Amino acid sequence: DAKTTQPNSMESNEEEPVHLPCNHSTISGTDYIHWYRQLPSQGPEYVIHGLTSNVNNRMASLAIAEDRKSSTLILHRATLRDAAVYYCIANAGGTSYGKLTFGQGTILTVHP
Amino acid sequence: SAVISQKPSRDICQRGTSLTIQCQVDSQVTMMFWYRQQPGQSLTLIATANQGSEATYESGFVIDKFPISRPNLTFSTLTVSNMSPEDSSIYLCSVMNGGVGTEAFFGQGTRLTVV
Numbered sequence: 001d002a003k004t005t006q007p008n009s010m011e012s013n014e015e016e017p018v019h020l021p022c023n024h025s026t027i028s029g030t031d032y033i034h035w036y037r038q039l040p041s042q043g044p045e046y047v048i049h050g051l052t053s054n055v056n057n058r059m060a061s062l063a064i065a066e067d068r069k070s071s072t073l074i075l076h077r078a079t080l081r082d083a084a085v086y087y088c089i090a091n092a093g094g095t096s097y098g099k100l101t102f103g104q105g106t107i108l109t110v111h112p
Numbered sequence: 113s114a115v116i117s118q119k120p121s122r123d124i125c126q127r128g129t130s131l132t133i134q135c136q137v138d139s140q141v142t143m144m145f146w147y148r149q150q151p152g153q154s155l156t157l158i159a160t161a162n163q164g165s166e167a168t169y170e171s172g173f174v175i176d177k178f179p180i181s182r183p184n185l186t187f188s189t190l191t192v193s194n195m196s197p198e199d200s201s202i203y204l205c206s207v208m209n210g211g212v213g214t215e216a217f218f219g220q221g222t223r224l225t226v227v
Binding site: 032034036042043044045046049051087097098099100101102103104105 | 116143145147154155156157160166170206208213215216217218219220221
């Protein structure tokens with residue numbers, strides 16, 4: 001997987017939007033961008049993933065830069081339940097398919 | 113989606129003993145993986161559990177220490193052998209189904225403490 005860089009921590013207030021950035025400047029054309037989050041004492045939870053186009057689902061939106069060297073996870077209205085560690089992963093295909101390389105992630109704190 | 117059940121959820125073990133962790137999935141999946149999460153750290157991939165053949169281990173992990181079985185498409189086990197306190201970690205099972213670009217699902221993990 002390509003190396004990803006995320007801020008160590010971010011803070012937000014409840015019901016405000018949150019933009020979590022991720023840099024992946026060495027990403028290859030076939031690497032998918034995955035986001036997972038890990039709540040305290042739980043296994044990672046899938047959030048969203050995409051290749052080139054922006055993606056939306058019930059949990060979040062993923063905005064991918066045109067050159068694919070960066071992406072942003074958008075939580076439209078943060079809740080206290082969104083407090084977690086967020087991991088951005090650029091997952092390669094081929095023999096690396098499914099093997100996720102987790103960095104240190106971004107610790108998101110949500111204030112009431 | 114896939115629902116993953118891991119057993120045990122936690123255990124405290126004596127050094128020098130072994131523990132086998134089970135991972136059961138509610139549907140057949142193509143890919144199964146085992147990860148380790150050391151205290152305060154991120155996840156590290158241990159190995160890919162291959163159905164009907166030997167697991168594929170990542171650098172730094174060996175079969176003698178972490179033997180893995182995968183007898184069918186819904187079940188796998190990871191054994192942590194000859195444990196030492198350094199093996200105290202959370203061990204997680206993960207699955208992926210479908211082709212490239214599909215998402216991964218994780219179990220809740222097994223919290224292992226070696227004393």
